[in-house]
């Protein structure tokens with residue numbers, strides 16, 4: 038075997054920063070960590086709603102042998118649910134963002150993106166020949182300045198509706214107004230709003246009635262929907278374009294029917310989960326109102342950041358919570374800036390009062 042010191046060197050750098058990532062198996066702790074906000078996956082709601090024994094096998098790319106009626110019917114159903122003309126299912130949210138941002142903005146075009154946008158958005162932009170500039174998180178003055186000063190060619194503005202690390206919301210109304218004023222195309226990643234925000238969990242865009250102002254919306258199924266995959270919503274033209282040019286759609290094996298059926302079942306459940314969404318809301322309020330001894334990020338959502346500066350310190354704190362049976366994970370530098378290392382606490386509808394009380398008491 039050839040020596041692999043070049044790998045070791047990079048891993049050692051991580052070790053020195055106290056930021057080495059390792060996989061962990063579940064240990065049956067109280068879940069303050071997963072994206073299963075409503076408990077659809079935890080409570081096996083999809084299985085209980087009866088799956089019909091469709092194939093687990095997949096036959097190829099959607100453009101070859103991998104397309105089938107159920108996936109197209111599900112795309113139509115989801116597009117209707119989200120009040121969009123059309124939708125295209127991707128194998129994951131990562132693939133969807135990569136696919137959209139790598140193939141739509143062209144050389145000479147401009148992408149303006151929130152500085153806290155997800156890695157999949159950044160990776161998509163890196164594959165595009167367009168110029169990309171970030172604006173400070175949720176800073177509409179800076180976005181306006183950049184729309185005036187640096188935007189050239191066709192311009193795209195990209196944001197998450199609920200930010201995955203900080204849990205706060207994008208000022209979508211102001212953003213949509215700026216996009217209108219400067220003829221920019223708005224792209225919104227609704228990963229952490231899907232299933233949660235809006236009367237039936239339609240997302241923040243629809244809650245604000247902005248669906249016709251968006252060029253593209255990305256809804257992922259791996260969070261509250263409790264499944265796997267994502268849909269890109271937009272015009273029929275956008276769907277046709279992605280089928281032709283989006284490499285993360287074209288050059289990959291389609292999701293198997295059993296996965297697509299699970300997505301359809303979960304989406305049929307979403308309108309029925311008002312009580313579950315209420316329970317999640319109650320837990321969010323309970324946590325936000327509780328006195329704790331740390332600075333917290335200002336978030337109205339299930340994602341609550343508690344700042345414990347320093348990789349060493351935040352890791353120690355997470356170990357203490359883990360030892361008490363609470364699955365809370367630390368977010369370390371370089372994932373977040375130095376001094377804003379944090380516990381990323383994810384609240385769920387199914388977290389009980391006792392679990393919430395235990396969590397809060399350990400943060401006092």
Ligand SMILES: Cc1ncc(COP(=O)(O)O)c(C=O)c1O
Nearest residue numbers: 129130131155197201228257259
């Ligand atoms: C904002 C955001 N977009 C996209 C993704 C990727 O979605 P998926 O896990 O389905 O690949 C995530 C999840 O990590 C996310 O938080």
